Amino acid sequence: MAIHKESVLIRGVLISLIICLFCISALPASNNNIERKEAFAVRINPSPPQIDGELSDKAWQHAPEFGGFLQHDPKEGEEATENTTFKVIYDDEAIYFGIECYDSQPDKIVSRLGRRDVKPEADWVSISIDPYFDHQTGYWFTAQASGAITDGTITNDGWGDPSWDGVWEVKTKIHDQGWTAEFKIPYHVLRFNPKDEYIWGLNIERSIIRKKEFVQWVLISRDKPGRVSRFGVLKGIKDIKPPNHLEIIPYTMGRTIMADKNDLSGNIGVDVRYGITSNVSLNATINPDFGQVEADPSELNLTAFESYFREKRPFFVEGAGIFKNQDYDIFYSRRIGRYPGHFPIPENVAEISRSEATTIYSAFKLTGKTKHKTTFGILDAVTSPEYAKVDENGKVKDDFLVEPLTNYLVGRINQDIMNGSSRIGLLTTAVHRKDSVSAYAGSMDWSLNFLDKTYEFSGTTAISNAGIIDDDNQKGYLVHLEGDKRGKTFGGELGFFAISPDFNINDLGFIRRTDIIRSWGRISYTRDKSFFIFRKGDCSLSIDSAWNYNNDLISKGFDIWSWMELKNYWWVNIESGRNFATMNDDELRRDGPLMRSLPNYYAGFTIHTDSRKSVAFRISPFMSRKDDGSSYSRHISFEFETRPISNLQIYIEPSYGHRFSFAQWVERIEKQVDNKTEVHYVFGELDSRTLDITARANVCFTPKLTLEVFLQPFVAVGNYDNFKELAKYGTYDFKSYNYEGNPDFHSRALKSNAVLRWEFRPGSTLYVVWSQSRGLYIDNPTLDDLKLKPIDRLSDVFSDEGSNVFLVKVNYWIGV
Template identity: 30%
Template sequence: MSLLATKQSTKEPIIMLKYLVSCILFLYVTNTLIAQNEVAKVQREYVTAQLPVDKEIIIDGKLSDSEWDYVQWDDDFTVFEPNNGKKASQLTKFKITYDSKFLYVGIRCFDSIPSKIESRLARRDNFSGDWIEINIDSYNDKRTAFSFNVSAAGVKGDEFVSQNGDYWDSSWNPIWYTASLIDDKGWSAEMKIPFSQLKFGSAEEQIWGLQVHRRYFRGEERSIWQPIGLDAPGWVSEFGKLKGLKNIQPQKQLEIQPFLVNQFDSYPAQNGNPFRDGKDYKLNAGLDAKIGLTNDLTLDLTVNPDFGQVDADPGAIALDGFQIFFEERRPFFIENKNIFDFEFADGNDNIFYSRRIGRSPQSFATITSGEFVDEPTNSTILGAAKFSGKTKNGWSLGLLESVTGNMYADVEDVAGNKRSELVEPLTNYLVGRVQKDFNERNSFVGGIFTATNRNILDNLDFLRRGAYTGGLDFKHNWKNRNYYVEGNFVGSHITGSESAIALTQTSITHLFQRVDASHVSVDANRTSLTGTGGKIEIGKAGGGNWRYDGGVIWRSPELELNDVGFLRQADEIKQTASVSRLFLKTTNLYRKANMQFSQYSTFDFEGNYNRVQYEFQGFINYKNNWWTEVGAAHKPRIFSNTVLRGGPRWRWSEENFAYLFFGSDSRKKMSFTLGYVNSQAAQNNFSLKRYVLRLSYQPFDAFNLSVSSEYEENPNKTQYVTEENYSGTARYITGSIDQKTFSTSIRFNYSLNPNLSIQYYGEPFISRGTYSGFNFVNNPIAKKMEERVTMFSENQISKATSNDAYLIDENIDGTVDYQIENPDFSYVQFRSNLVLRWEYIPGSEIFLVWSQGVVGAGNPNETLGKNLNRQILDQQKDNTFLLKATYRFIL
């Protein structure tokens, strides 16, 4: 049967899109009509007073300074979790005062059994044991806040809160001062927060959002000053008020932080290779700066940034051909990330993906026999500047500019002749973002623009010369923010040589060469592509026990974001819906619980109905703080346009999957999580079994150890292998793969004091796949698996002795028609970091780092255990030792 003849006729996508939009509009009208008037909440107020000019508070945690007498205590905390709204079991009191430059917070946490206060040492931003935090919405925008936390052990924590409490950014590290003290009444804490670390506009009297939040560790009780119901639509929007801040002047921030790095690398030497003589030494210096243009808006600068102490990425391998998403870990790009964020669809799709800046070079040097090459691992960031902030009028502004330099691979032959080859061009990245709050901060509209421009030379003309994206987004909340509608629209335009645009058209993201697609085709003469995407969603986010939402997402075939964004797949229209039931009232069985049912369907722009999924999820937190999470899904329809990498549309057998996770009380010295995931496809097409074990152990207050292990078996009878030519016809070859993967991450932290700690991270990762049962695609959308493929008989396939390839004599005439390279693999990776970190004064640090790593290929025919032993334990590893010192000048 012809592949083209198997294509099913379907409705045009525009009809489906109109139908889905009509459903969204129906939900909007329904929500508006049924939403009941909410009971007005009582917003508490704390009125502070200014210290006299000659008065100063010493931050020692004692609360003994007479200056505290100028302001009154406030208390009457209520429980947030588990018994929401009830009076807190332990008394908490606080005071707030200020002078011309600092905000002072004093807190008294009474405890009925002071000897049982949990005082655990940890690194900064590790919230262990008993703690107290103050949240300040100095923008008063009801969406963002600055959080300052201190534990009973004196460990400091700070986070920038955005998205109304949905995102807490612990990479924000302001300069502030704190101390805590345990006594016979409980424990107390003092905080001294410079106004320069907060953002606010000029006003005769400042009115800020305020929340004080205590964790009573022994009873696992969270109590708060401003009552918030568990059914609230967010966190920041529910704050109380801090008043009485009169005639304080916004403080313009000016900080300069130079750094110096000494680095020594040792690794196995390679005979004759001048680039692998066994050791390297580097001396590096750079500068970070933070300049407050106004109190609201900050300019961040970095020159020759160093990210040597950043954790290595976890091991991963993808057989589907798609790129792997890795989280950003570099401080410069993480800070104020919320302003630049533009998640326009679902998953990780984002117009701005900062890991593109400083990426690994996209080309490789061409070498001949007798030549050695030194390839750069990352592009050098020559400099970057970031202008960001939010004004008192509700304008969120962000502008990021970065330049990465020309990157060369150095080549040298055995005679000592040297040359360099350009592998990544000089590139400029620009990202601009703006949002405006209105409707009493209940709504916003915004936009984003990005530009990537490369200085392309002849040998790199496969790269796109320019890439530009733009987007508009909005969100409207009503009925006390319990209901919302949100959406966005994005557009992209890329330019480049004919070869660059042809490569884009045929990439895994687009696959215009698909043989059965009539709505896309490769045009080898094109020098640009323009595409669109977007989302619209409406739902109920708060109030009562029910939540629901529905939406539509689309990505046109020509949408391309991957120059400075992240886009996994284009050519998709997706409908989503979910409904959740929350069980918020504590019972004798549980503290809280929830369950959710969700559904989605996908289509492509030709109208093909590709996928539908129904899923159930449930979670329960028991009275003893143990917990269970369960889920199950049914996928009766699974079609894919990408499995055959440009071949016809492919059908998978229907799939069912389920998972079960449960864990013990995380407060205990020893806690664990056990998990199991099982996926099974009809006709035994494919399956997945994943086993998860996580352990956490804290034998004493200054030390904690965690281990997280996963083992996975993922067999598949129709795993794509390659495409071959047989008598002028494309042959899409698949095979039966037996894939096993194992990884374990190990972390420990030992804190000598709140500012001096030793931390270790290590992860071995092994994935092995062996193939058998090779076959070729016959009818790719047949319902039965045996009709989709035809197995090669013993007379058709044999194995070569010279190169380990498989020889195919499809017509059994004694002549090899084509051959298949042996696809068996075994990928092995080990990464580790041992870091001593000393914050010798606030904002200034010394790092001593020892990193180890090895990456290689094992023997696919051996077990994971043997590969672990031979390729990791028995191998000499690459070692990096570095000493980094920073000093933060505050001017």
């Protein structure tokens, strides 16, 4: 099928505009003027309640009580089996919630300890507030019966971000009629515009875990998309002023690295959070250190594409939703402070060492929302130059520049439209390097919802201008269009995207591949009522096709997926699919050829037991196979989780993978024959195996004193044989090739860390960290090295060379 890239782009843009205009003109917007449940807050004067988990203070006596909770699960719309009521009071400093969670069997209340922002399988109650009353954004505050807490922010009417940590108070108490939760939420943790009288969005939710029952004050039906837009309202708050609050969090840190030689160092820095106005905040960090953050997992990547690792650093995780494009990582914060390597080291220079990450001098975020419902964010960061230690012609130098002084800038605007049911946004990024090339990217994304969010038309358009060393700038574009239909029983989507070959956002974004035009469709069926041995289930059928910009068909297939929850609360996930014969252009990215790809099929399933139990497990086998049997892969993982006591959680996940590839890319070899260049695309039969074990243990001494331990030994071996070269470009035909190299590999690694975390006062934390990193890569492994001996290999990794890092870090919160 022939497709011209320019006509595809033009048609895509025209179709998107036509559909957009038609939808806006022909369909009504979601109606946010619906009748909503109401609750009322009462001002207290003069004394606030003591936050102790008991609602016996005089301040609570005259506050009205609200209830009428309904089941969201398991029997949507029916009355809750246990009664829940709440009261709301406020003063000039804070708003207070008192929640009574009645229980006819209080001895069966599940109270498990967990560290902040980790929600165990336990009873809990949660408050969600929309202070802007924009039907799009908000906060949630959750207390478990044990007193453990989680909190976070909400954006785009449902995107949750648990990384946000506010400074607020809650106490819980279990009694003979159930349990209570008493909240104090200071105004300085909320953002809202000043008014004479306030109306806030509100919802209260409760989980009764032993019954697998989830209840809500305002029922948000499973077949109704959106979350904040369906909240009830809280009225009665007036004569309060949003504070301009200043938070200063200095830190001091001491670190010792034990490796070939010991290295003792220290560091200081500071984080600042300032409410410039009631709805604009500044977050800044100077000389940040993220030594308490867990290392990335080990993996075996034999593809032509970069691996993706999620962000874990607190400054960049908090509030990340503001800078998020709904479809693509136009901004990927892991680029800031990345592994230094902008300038390559010449072939005649031998590298001795370089740092693992680029130092961040400083960074700041300015975020807010105007009274016209415009959300905005600006992020700026500066990173230091980094140098490698090299050997150049026998002379050792430690000043070879591999990463220049760099400034990163991100800007984001989101505008709520159509009564807050929809949005349109702009995002731009810029990378400025000292004495080197710069890079820019910009995008527009939108989500338009109609008929009470039953239908959605969304998309992204983007352009990039990436600077390439010793080359012209790359300029490219992206177009993504998608239409979704949501429903209680049937749903579906149609989508299309085109990414030009020169689209490059990887200086400050992430995109796995470009040079692709793809279209897809999906239909889904959902059943919420019990049938046979199942409580509920979902299934879907997806089809897709993709081409590159040379009109080569590079993907065509279908996928069948289903998920079912059994009546005993186990769940099963089954997936299978088929990829038809196409062309494979993956190796073009590493000087390889275009070649045919044989058809294959794949299948896998997951069985997960009831997660409420003190012991739960999951098993997930997966396999794929070429039709002719020449290549195949198998993978299985097993997850075991146990909570032997209420404050201890142990998690172990071993996994094993075996892959045999008839034609695994090795390298491109050029030879001069009779003054002509002969190109040989060399492949080999690869038999590779991986084994890793991920283990975690979480001990909660109190909700504010926790110990987390992480351990991952990893082993990968690969044996190449029967080397061959592609006989003809664009085919899957090979002929024997006498290859003299040895690409066999034996790689193993150990990553572990233990973090003792003590929140000794609100917002102030002490970290004591032990991190260990070991590894070994054998360039020319022996036959014995290529054997995967589970016990021997996993034990060997503990004795490999590596480093131990001991770190003590103290953050001290100062509120002004």
